[in-house]
Amino acid sequence: MKCWMEWVPRNDLKNVDTVADLEELLQVMECDELTEFQYLVNGDEWTVSIK
Secondary structure, eight states: OOOOOOOOOGGGGGGSOOOTTHHHHHHHHHOTTOOOEEEEEETTEEEEEEO
């Protein structure tokens, strides 16, 4: 399996296989009101919290 990194225009991300929570992470990066991206773990269940 090959892995590599490359720059992708923001509008093209919908066509790229990315991690499941990339949209939430991008929200935190792009929104001045958001400052935190956290994984909350409860047993085997992981959820994302953004603030």
